[in-house]
Each structure stands twice: as structure tokens, then as C-alpha cells.
Amino acid sequence: MPILELSGISKRFGHTVALERVDLSLQAGEVLALIGENGAGKSTLMNVISGAVRFDSGSITLEGERYKPVSQLEARRNGIALIHQELSLAPHLTVAENILLGSEPARFGWINRPELNRRALEILATFHHPEIRPETFVGKLSNAAKQIVEICRAIASNARIILMDEPTSSLQRGDVEQLFRVIRVLKAGGIGIIYISHFLEEVREIADSFTVVRDGRSVAVGRIGEVSDSELVAKMSGRPVEDLFPKRGKMNGRDKPVMQVKHLAAQPALGDASFELWPGEILGIAGLIGAGRSEMLRALLGIDRASDGTVIVDGQSFSASEVSPGLLLRLGVGYLSEDRKGEGLALPLSIADNITLTRFSSCSRLGWLDLNQQLEQAECAIETIGVRSENAMQQVGDLSGGNQQKVAVARLVHQQAKILLLDEPTRGIDIGSRERIYKTIADLADSGRAVLLISSYLPELFGMCNHLAVMTRGRLSEARPISKWTPELVLQEAIGSARN
Amino acid sequence: MDTEIPEIIANRVEPPLRRWLTLLGPFAGLILVIVTFAILTGSPEKYLSPSNIRITLSQTVIVAISAMGMTLIIISGGIDLAVGSTIALAGVVTALCINAGIDPFFAMIAGIAVGGIVGLVNGTVITRLRVVPFIATLGMLGVARGFAKWLANQEPVNVQPTWLNELVVTFPNPPWLLLASGVWIAIVLAIVVAVILRSTVFGRRIFVLGSSEAAARACGIATEKLRIAVYGIAGLFFGLAGVMQMSRLRQGDPTVAAGTELDVIAAVVIGGGSLSGGQGTVMGSMIGALIMAFLRNGCQQLGWANYIQEIIIGSIIVVAVAVDQLRSRNL
Numbered sequence: 001m002p003i004l005e006l007s008g009i010s011k012r013f014g015h016t017v018a019l020e021r022v023d024l025s026l027q028a029g030e031v032l033a034l035i036g037e038n039g040a041g042k043s044t045l046m047n048v049i050s051g052a053v054r055f056d057s058g059s060i061t062l063e064g065e066r067y068k069p070v071s072q073l074e075a076r077r078n079g080i081a082l083i084h085q086e087l088s089l090a091p092h093l094t095v096a097e098n099i100l101l102g103s104e105p106a107r108f109g110w111i112n113r114p115e116l117n118r119r120a121l122e123i124l125a126t127f128h129h130p131e132i133r134p135e136t137f138v139g140k141l142s143n144a145a146k147q148i149v150e151i152c153r154a155i156a157s158n159a160r161i162i163l164m165d166e167p168t169s170s171l172q173r174g175d176v177e178q179l180f181r182v183i184r185v186l187k188a189g190g191i192g193i194i195y196i197s198h199f200l201e202e203v204r205e206i207a208d209s210f211t212v213v214r215d216g217r218s219v220a221v222g223r224i225g226e227v228s229d230s231e232l233v234a235k236m237s238g239r240p241v242e243d244l245f246p247k248r249g250k251m252n253g254r255d256k257p258v259m260q261v262k263h264l265a266a267q268p269a270l271g272d273a274s275f276e277l278w279p280g281e282i283l284g285i286a287g288l289i290g291a292g293r294s295e296m297l298r299a300l301l302g303i304d305r306a307s308d309g310t311v312i313v314d315g316q317s318f319s320a321s322e323v324s325p326g327l328l329l330r331l332g333v334g335y336l337s338e339d340r341k342g343e344g345l346a347l348p349l350s351i352a353d354n355i356t357l358t359r360f361s362s363c364s365r366l367g368w369l370d371l372n373q374q375l376e377q378a379e380c381a382i383e384t385i386g387v388r389s390e391n392a393m394q395q396v397g398d399l400s401g402g403n404q405q406k407v408a409v410a411r412l413v414h415q416q417a418k419i420l421l422l423d424e425p426t427r428g429i430d431i432g433s434r435e436r437i438y439k440t441i442a443d444l445a446d447s448g449r450a451v452l453l454i455s456s457y458l459p460e461l462f463g464m465c466n467h468l469a470v471m472t473r474g475r476l477s478e479a480r481p482i483s484k485w486t487p488e489l490v491l492q493e494a495i496g497s498a499r500n
Numbered sequence: 501m502d503t504e505i506p507e508i509i510a511n512r513v514e515p516p517l518r519r520w521l522t523l524l525g526p527f528a529g530l531i532l533v534i535v536t537f538a539i540l541t542g543s544p545e546k547y548l549s550p551s552n553i554r555i556t557l558s559q560t561v562i563v564a565i566s567a568m569g570m571t572l573i574i575i576s577g578g579i580d581l582a583v584g585s586t587i588a589l590a591g592v593v594t595a596l597c598i599n600a601g602i603d604p605f606f607a608m609i610a611g612i613a614v615g616g617i618v619g620l621v622n623g624t625v626i627t628r629l630r631v632v633p634f635i636a637t638l639g640m641l642g643v644a645r646g647f648a649k650w651l652a653n654q655e656p657v658n659v660q661p662t663w664l665n666e667l668v669v670t671f672p673n674p675p676w677l678l679l680a681s682g683v684w685i686a687i688v689l690a691i692v693v694a695v696i697l698r699s700t701v702f703g704r705r706i707f708v709l710g711s712s713e714a715a716a717r718a719c720g721i722a723t724e725k726l727r728i729a730v731y732g733i734a735g736l737f738f739g740l741a742g743v744m745q746m747s748r749l750r751q752g753d754p755t756v757a758a759g760t761e762l763d764v765i766a767a768v769v770i771g772g773g774s775l776s777g778g779q780g781t782v783m784g785s786m787i788g789a790l791i792m793a794f795l796r797n798g799c800q801q802l803g804w805a806n807y808i809q810e811i812i813i814g815s816i817i818v819v820a821v822a823v824d825q826l827r828s829r830n831l
Contacts, residue, residue: 073720088718090711092778097704102719106701113699157719 001064003028003192004049004161009058011044018044020216021058026161026192031183033207033224034196037236037458037491041216042196046163049194050082051075062161081154082163089146089153091139096120098138099152123152127182144175151182161192168202169290180206198288200229200495212236230488233495237458237487245463246442254278258450259333259419264309264320266299271474273309277419277450282441283479284461285454286490287471293454294338296476297423301325301335313419329358334417336408338424338454340401344408347397351389352378354396354407358415381410386436402433409437413444420444420451426460438464458487470494525823526771526787529816533791537798547801551670554679558668560793561682562587562748566741566760567767567785568693569619569734574768575697576730577710577777578633580622583738583761585644588754590615590742592648594664595657595752604664611746612739618644619735623728641761648754657752667747682744689737694782706730710777763792766813770820791816 004026011019019041026032036042047053049060051069060067062078069075072082089098096117097104105115120134132145141149147167154162168176183206186193197203203210204224212220212235220235257276264273269292277283287293299306302323309320313331325335337343345354355378356363363373378392387406389399396407405425412420425441426434441464445451455461461468462482469479470493477493538544546552566583573580594611598604618640625636659665666673667682677684697703708716709726716723746752769775770791771784792813799809 072718076718076720088712088715090708090715090778092711093704093707097708098715101708101715102721104701104704109700109702111699111701111704153719 002026003063005061006045006049007059009045009048009055009060011048011053011055018216019048019055022213022216022218023221024194024211024218025221026194028160028192029187029190030209031187031193031195031207033203033210034194034213035198035200035203035210035232035236036213037456040213040236042213043165044216045213046082046165046194046196049075049161050080050163052082076157076159079158079160080163081157081159081161082165083147083150083154083167084165089138089150091137093138094134095124095132095136095138095141095149096134098149099123099134099156101153103156119156120152123155124148126155127152127185129178129182142175144171144178147171147179148182151186155186159191161194162186163194163196165196166198166290167195168197168199176202198495200232233488233491237491245460246439248442248446248464248466258314260310260312261300261320262310262312264296264299264306264311266295266304266306269295269474270299273471273476275452275469275476275479277452279418279448279450280445281466282445282451282453282464284465284468284482285452285471285476286456286458286461286468286494288494289456291471291494292474293471294423295474296471297335297421297452297454300421301328301333329415332416332418334358334412334415334420336412336420336422336425338427340404340408345396345404347404348395350393351382351387351396351399351407352392355381355392355411355414358411362414377414378410381414382407384413385410385440400433402429405429406433406436409440413440418449420449422452423454424456425453426455426457458490461490462487522772523781523784523787526784526791526820529770529820530787530791530794533794533798537794537801541798541801547798552797552801554670556790556793556797557683558670558680558748559797560789561668561680561686562741562744562757563760563763563767563792564686564786564789565689565737565744566764567771567789568689568782569737570761570764570768571693571771571773571780571782571785572697572706572730573633573734574765574773574775575710575777575780576706576727577713578626578727578730579637579765579775580619580731580734580738581634581637581761582618582622582640582644583741583764584757584759585641585648586615586618586735586738587742587745587757587760588752589618589644589648589651590739591746591749591756592652592657592752592754594743594746595659596651598659598662598664599657604662608664608743611743612736615739615742616732616736619731619733619738620728622735623731626731627724627727645754645758652752652754654754656749656754659746659750659752661750664743665747665750668744682747685740689740690782690786697782702729707778710779712778763789763813766817767792769817772824788820 002025006022006024009019009022022045034042034045044053048055051072051074054070067078069078090101099120100116105112105119117134121130124130124132124134127148129148132141132148138146138149151162167179171179183193195207207224210222210224211218212232214236257278259277262274265271273296275283285293295304298304299320300311300323302325306320306323311318311320311323313328313333341347352375356374360369363370363377375392382389382392385406387403387410389403396404399407409425422441425437441451441453453461453464465482467479468482468485468490470477470490472494538547541547566587570580570583590611593614594607597607597610602610622637622640625631626633668680670680672678672680697706705716705721705726708721709723713723745756749756767788768780768785770788771781771786773780773785795812796809799812
């Protein structure tokens with residue numbers, strides 16, 4: 001009998017269908033790999049099982065009993081532990097205190113410290129990690145060690161099912177081996193593990209069975225030994241390209257690049273990235289989440305510190321460490337952050353303020369804003385890109401996600417940027433808004449702007465780009481014309497060379 | 501890429517010695533202040549005379565006791581701006597109780613309890629009404645002060661001297677105590693709080709709360725109740741500080757201790773407490789309180805104006821935190 005069985009689980013967020021009749025079955029002592037592209041619904045599924053999100057319909061049975069968790073606490077009490085990519089440990093407490101958090105050995109409120117450390121050490125030793133000292137502060141541990149501590153905490157709270165969301169995304173190769181050893185110990189102890197990963201090699205090494213999700217549906221189930229990599233990739237990527245993308249103008253001959261980036265590095269996320277941007281062209285950057293694509297942009301802009309590299313804009317050469325966002329702005333570079341709410345827009349301010357923010361000079365004199373002029377320009381931009389709002393004075397925070405993103409793009413248009421660096425411009429927004437944004441980007445490129453487009457959505461890259469490069473664990477491949485790529489090739493490049 | 505498997509062992513073990521090293525900074529600061537003023541005053545034997553040390557310690561008591569409560573709050577990731585008002589309110593209540601013929605001991609208990617109630621209200625507003633601590637206690641700063649003035653009819657409440665007023669005298673009675681009984685109370689309490697923070701489930705959970713509230717909640721800790729308890733207990737300390745204040749002035753003055761919260765927060769921060777929570781020690785906070793007391797005393801001995809003291813103390817707070825930042829970056 002499976003210890004965990006999901007049947008026909010569906011979940012909607014507003015009009016978005018996140019999960020549609022998903023089935024999944026996990027045995028005790030089994031590692032089940034949950035695979036799928038970014039945004040396929042893996043994380044939502046994990047959140048459903050761990051009680052962070054309630055499902056709409058379907059049923060879950062846990063060891064034969066009906067199970068419908070209403071909170072993470074309840075899931076935890078039922079022996080289900082989720083280990084996040086971003087770990088939830090208290091950095092100022094010791095390893096032992098973190099492992100036994102919530103169940104400290106104590107008498108009349110007094111912690112029995114020797115017992116605390118002994119029990120923590122016992123658990124650590126089970127996983128062959130007695131070298132992680134119970135009295136060390138967690139804040140001082142490496143990421144890999146933190147992960148072990150988090151797993152130990154799950155065991156200390158008697159977890160029987162452990163969900164691991166991309167556990168190796170922040171680990172070095174040696175540490176991955178360590179993690180696998182820990183997982184084998186868990187397996188031997190009869191614990192069921194659901195393991196999310198993009199890395200097929202890893203999955204082959206550690207998992208027994210697999211479930212592929214695509215577009216919120218479970219599309220394939222089986223034993224991992226009975227399926228080939230290419231079959232899995234086909235299951236993951238096999239979706240029709242939507243007819244969303246505008247016809248791009250014909251490319252003229254190349255003159256010279258407007259931006260060249262050479263050997264940009266920002267340890268530890270970004271190892272080496274070089275690329276060129278040409279007027280009138282869109283360069284796409286594909287890759288898995290956490291591969292270092294956003295980090296590349298942030299280092300390029302000087303938001304995060306670059307450790308190495310050269311940036312050449314319009315023939316002027318800069319060392320990457322001296323570049324700042326202000327400098328690039330003056331050189332005509334526009335940036336769209338993937339973090340729309342945190343970094344992209346000032347939500348409490350009006351649409352007009354947000355749009356004119358990067359080029360106040362267009363509507364001000366000697367530091368005095370001409371409010372009428374500002375409003376006029378903003379309204380013009382709103383018109384062009386089709387932001388649905390009452391007027392330009394409306395707060396950006398009141399708009400829908402798609403309209404917010406249109407405001408962010410409108411700012412780049414108003415800024416008259418010659419080089420556009422776009423990080424996931426259409427993530428999490430509706431189809432209609434996506435179409436408008438695609439059209440705006442295509443128009444900008446066709447009018448001679450150079451565009452860099454980071455996206456986790458392959459059809460988007462294939463529909464928009466002239467050239468494409470793939471980021472794999474902090475290394476950017478050579479950019480090749482889009483006609484030389486297929487979705488399978490991109491996925492293989494992103495996954496295949498993942499572990500040298 | 502790292503092929504060395506023992507990469508995972510890259511966790512440095514924290515020897516118990518390190519705990520003491522983190523106290524070394526503030527302690528070195530204290531020594532520096534004492535030595536500097538001993539030299540500047542030109543008569544170290546006077547500055548370091550037993551009687552001057554007694555005076556300084558007595559002056560420290562109120563800030564020190566408040567700093568214990570504030571240490572709990574700051575470790576839990578909170579802040580309390582209403583300390584001065586709470587002290588005044590507790591002092592007024594104690595004085596009124598004595599005048600009403602209540603035994604001084606029970607008057608003292610009443611004063612402490614009032615502090616606790618104020619703390620519970622703060623904690624409840626912060627957790628149940630979801631008002632951030634800065635604002636909730638900023639509001640309480642006004643409310644408690646207003647209540648103190650109302651109860652005292654806007655003027656100091658004078659009391660007949662009782663044994664309660666002996667708590668923070670310079671020369672204790674009996675003399676074999678060496679230090680005022682209030683100083684001894686502060687020392688004992690500091691040890692008690694330090695032990696609670698180090699060795700009890702309650703104490704460690706305060707650290708979890710400030711270090712990562714999400715982790716605390718995920719592990720089934722009742723974070724809201726814990727936070728209310730922290731503010732309530734801290735309030736008891738502020739109440740006791742109010743009793744000490746009343747004891748020193750021999751009156752319950754509703755306008756006293758305005759701005760004391762800044763000294764108290766400064767003491768905790770100089771002693772290594774972090775305003776982002778999860779860090780702080782009672783020992784450090786006590787050293788922080790002493791640094792400021794010795795500084796004040798030294799400036800007075802030198803006849804320096806009050807504003808000089810303020811400039812120096814303000815600068816020291818910033819320097820202490822900056823040094824701490826540099827140190828943690830180099831770790």
C-alpha cells in the first residue's frame with residue numbers, strides 16, 4: 001500500500017489553473033522524482049501536500065487514511081516535512097537547538113544541554129555526519145551542512161514523508177554525493193521521499209520512480225530504469241507553441257554590436273558569461289531557475305558586485321566592477337527586474353511617477369517637475385502599451401499583475417533605452433498582457449534597439465529571439481541563431497552538461 | 501568545481517571561548533573609558549575611589565535593570581520605546597500606594613505589576629492587532645506618560661522616607677553590604693536572566709523567535725504567546741526600574757525618565773544586541789550600561805557640559821555598532 005496517494009488533485013488560483021487532476025503515488029522507502037519544466041506546477045503540488053495551499057478537488061490518502069491538511073503545522077504533525085530551497089533555520093542558534101526545535105529535552109523548562117547535544121549527535125551520526133558539531137551556530141555552516149541539519153530536524157520530528165524541492169540547486173558536486181548518502185539512509189529507514197529536480201542525471205542516480213508534470217497535469221508515471229532521457233525530455237517539453245508571438249521584421253546585415261560583455265563573473269552563482277547585443281536583435285537566455293541568469297544581469301548592472309569581466313557599451317570599455325546602474329542608465333541601458341513588486345515598480349506611487357521615474361528630465365526643468373507634462377507623457381505611454389487603468393494618477397499597486405508589468409515595460413519605452421535587459425518580462429501574467437508585451441518588445445527591436453530576454457518559457461524564446469544562449473550552472477553557452485536550436489536541444493544543454 | 505568531498509565539513513566549530521570573545525569588545529570599551537577618564541581627571545585615585553564607584557554603580561541601577569528587559573525584547577526581534585514612560589508610571593503608582601498607607605513592600609509589588617501590565621498591553625497590541633513594535637510602543641510612550649500625569653495630578657507625589665528609599669543610596673545600611681541593596685538586586689537579576697536565556701526552553705525560544713520567526717512557527721512554537729510573554733516580563737523589569745527611580749528621588753515624578761529608553765536601547769546595542777533580533781547577551785547589556793554610567797560620571801567630574809556627554813554617548817553607540825558590523829563581516 002502506498003503511504004501517500006493523490007488522486008485527481010485540482011487547484012485554481014483565480015482564472016489560472018495550477019493543477020488539473022494530478023495523480024501521484026508514493027511507497028514507503030521509495031524516492032519518487034517529480035520532474036517538469038519551470039512553472040509546470042511542481043511547487044504548487046508540494047505546497048498542497050505540505051499544507052501551505054489547500055486543494056480544490058480530488059483526494060489525498062496518507063497511509064490509507066483521508067488527509068486534507070489545513071496548515072503546515074498539521075502536515076508536520078502528520079509526519080510530512082518539506083525541505084525548501086531557501087532553508088528555514090534559525091541562524092543564531094546551534095545545530096542541536098535547530099534539530100530539536102519544538103521538542104527540546106527539558107525538565108521544568110530547563111534545557112538538558114548534554115542530552116540535547118547527545119540526541120542531535122545521534123541523529124547526525126545516523127547520517128554519517130558526526131563532524132557537524134551540535135554546538136556550532138547554524139549561521140556558520142555551509143549550505144550543504146544546513147541542508148543536512150534541516151533533514152535531521154525532519155527526522156527528529158518523526159517525519160515519514162520528506163519533500164525536497166530542488167535540494168541540489170545550491171550545492172557543489174561533492175556535497176551532492178553527501179546528500180545522496182543521506183537520502184539512501186532515509187530510504188533504508190522506510191521513509192518516502194518526493195524529490196524535485198531538473199537534473200536528469202541526478203534523478204537517475206537517486207530516484208526509483210518518476211512522475212512528470214506538464215501544464216499542471218501529471219502526464220507520465222513509471223520506473224526510472226525503464227525510460228530513456230530523451231523520452232523524459234519529450235514528456236517535459238511536449239507542448240504546442242502558442243500563436244502569441246508577433247511577426248518579426250526582416251533582419252538587416254549586422255553593423256556592429258552596441259554592447260559586448262566579456263567573461264563576466266560574480267561568484268558563486270555566475271562563473272563565466274560573454275555575449276554581444278546587436279541593434280535590431282533579440283538575444284534570448286534560456287536556463288533553469290537558479291542557473292545564474294538573473295545574477296548575470298545583476299552583476300552586469302552593478303547591482304551585485306561582479307568579481308571579473310569587461311563591459312563595452314557603444315565602444316566605451318568598463319571593467320565590470322566599476323559599472324553602476326546609474327552609469328548604464330546614462331548610456332541608454334534599460335533594465336526590467338524579475339522581481340516586479342520588490343524591485344521593478346514602486347507600488348504605492350502613481351502610474352505616471354513609475355513611468356517617468358528613469359527620465360524625469362523629460363518633464364522637469366532645473367529640478368522642478370512639470371506635473372501636467374508628466375501626466376501627458378505617461379498617458380501617451382499608457383495608450384501605446386494598453387495599460388488598463390482609470391487614469392495615469394492611479395496607484396500602480398491597484399493594478400492587476402499584467403497591467404503592472406505593462407507599466408514596467410512602458411517605463412523602458414519612455415526612457416528611450418537603446419539597450420533593453422529584460423528578466424522574465426512575462427512571468428505570472430495573463431495571456432492578453434503577454435501578447436501586448438511581446439508586441440512592444442518586438443516593435444522596440446524592429447526599430448533598432450538591442451534586447452536581451454531572459455525567460456524560463458521556451459516557446460517565448462523561440463517565438464521572439466534571433467539568437468539564443470543557454471546558462472548552465474553559472475556558465476553561458478555561445479549564442480547561436482535560433483534556427484540552430486530545438487526545444488529538446490535547449491533542455492539538454494541546460495540539463496545535460498549540468499554535472500560535467 | 502570542488503571535488504573534495506569534505507567540503508561539507510566546512511563548518512567552523514564555535515568554542516565556548518568565542519562567547520566570551522564577543523563580550524571582549526564591550527568589555528575592552530569599558531576599560532578604555534575608565535582608564536581614559538582616570539587619566540583625564542588627573543586623579544585616578546579619586547575617580548576610582550570606592551565611593552565614586554559606589555556612586556556610579558547606584559546611578560547605573562535604573563538603566564541596568566531596564567536593559568535586562570530590553571535585552572529580552574531586542575533578542576526576540578522587537579523594540580520598546582515606552583520604557584521611560586513606564587518607569588514614571590510605575591514610580592507614581594508606588595508612591596501613591598505608600599501614601600495610601602500600603603506597606604512599602606506591597607507598594608513595590610504594585611509598581612512592578614503596573615510595568616508588567618503595560619508590557620502585556622504592548623505585546624497584545626503587537627501580536628493580536630498586528631501593529632509593528634515601533635509604533636505600538638511609540639503609542640504607549642504617550643499613553644503611559646499621560647496616565648502617570650493623570651494619576652499624580654500633574655505634580656510629583658512626595659512620600660515619607662521608608663526602607664524603600666534605601667535601595668539606591670551611595671552608602672548602604674548596614675555598611676557590610678558594601679554596595680547599595682539595589683545594586684545587589686540588579687546583579688542577582690542579571691545572573692538570573694542570563695541563566696534563563698542560556699539554559700531554559702523559554703530562553704532559547706526567544707532567540708528562535710528573533711532569529712527566524714518562520715522557523716519558530718514551522719516548529720509549532722506559539723509565537724504570539726511567546727512575544728506577549730516577552731513584553732510582559734520585560735515590563736516587570738521596567739516596573740522595578742520605576743520603583744528604583746522613585747526610591748532615589750523620594751517621590752513619584754510623572755515627568756521623570758523622559759528619553760531613558762534611548763539609554764537603555766543604547767546599552768543593549770553597545771553590548772552586542774542586534775536590532776534585527778536573535779542576538780544579545782545580558783552580560784553585554786550590563787557592560788553597555790556601565791560604559792555609559794562611567795562616561796557620564798567622568799564628564800561630570802571633569803565639569804564638562806551636558807551636551808558634551810550627549811555628543812560622546814551618541815558617537816559611541818554608532819561606533820560600537822559599526823565595529824560590530826565590521827567584525828561580523830570578517831568572520
